[in-house]
Structure formats: C-alpha cells, structure tokens
Amino acid sequence: MSMMIVILNDRDAKSVLNALVEREFRATRIASTGAFLRRGNTTLLIGLEEGKVDKVLEIIRDRSAEPEEPGQRRATVFVLPVSNYEQL
Numbered sequence: 001m002s003m004m005i006v007i008l009n010d011r012d013a014k015s016v017l018n019a020l021v022e023r024e025f026r027a028t029r030i031a032s033t034g035a036f037l038r039r040g041n042t043t044l045l046i047g048l049e050e051g052k053v054d055k056v057l058e059i060i061r062d063r064s065a066e067p068e069e070p071g072q073r074r075a076t077v078f079v080l081p082v083s084n085y086e087q088l
Contacts, residue, residue, distance in 0.1 A: 001082045002053055006044040007032065008064060008075040013042035015063040020046070025056060053079055 008016060013029065020027050028045040046056060057077065064074035 001050065001085055002048045003080045003082045004044070004046040004048060004053065004056060005078040005080070006046065006056075006060060006075055007034075007041050007077075008044070008060070010040040010042050012064040012074070013044075016060055017044070019059045019063045020044075020056070023055070023059065025052070025059075047082065047085060 006016075017027060017029060025046060025048070030043040030045065032041045032043040033039070034041050048056065060075050060077065067073060
C-alpha cells in the first residue's frame with residue numbers, strides 16, 4: 001500500500017477531487033499555503049493499493065491546468081510506502 005501526498009493549486013482541487021471520486025479513489029483534502037509564493041494550495045492525502053499510483057498521476061495530469069507562470073508546476077507529489085493501515 002502507498003500514501004500519496006499531492007500539493008496542487010486551489011483552482012484545480014475540485015476538478016481533481018471529482019475525478020478521483022468518480023473512479024472510486026478516496027482522498028482527504030487539507031487547505032495549505034506555499035511558503036515560497038504564499039499562495040493557496042490544497043494538499044490531498046490518498047491511500048492506494050499497489051499498482052494504482054500511475055492511474056492517480058494520470059488523473060492529476062489530466063485535471064490540472066497548465067501553470068500560468070514559467071517555473072510553476074501543476075502539482076508536487078510524494079509517494080510513500082505504508083506498512084500498516086487501519087480505519088477505526
């Protein structure tokens with residue numbers, strides 16, 4: 001199992017979340033602010049079964065707008081291994 005931490009622009013968050021839910025991925029949304037440019041971001045926490053990371057990356061690429069300014073990115077994504085996962 002993996003945990004994806006996805007940091008993306010606020011304006012793209014709704015579209016990405018809707019696409020994830022349509023494909024039965026669960027995500028937790030957290031409001032965040034970038035330290036460098038101090039712009040509003042959304043951080044998504046997504047727990048994934050093995051082999052699903054590429055599908056989520058495809059959704060993020062498809063549903064995120066091209067950056068407005070040079071040097072900006074659509075999203076920053078961290079993929080971490082998870083050894084244990086429980087819902088209580």
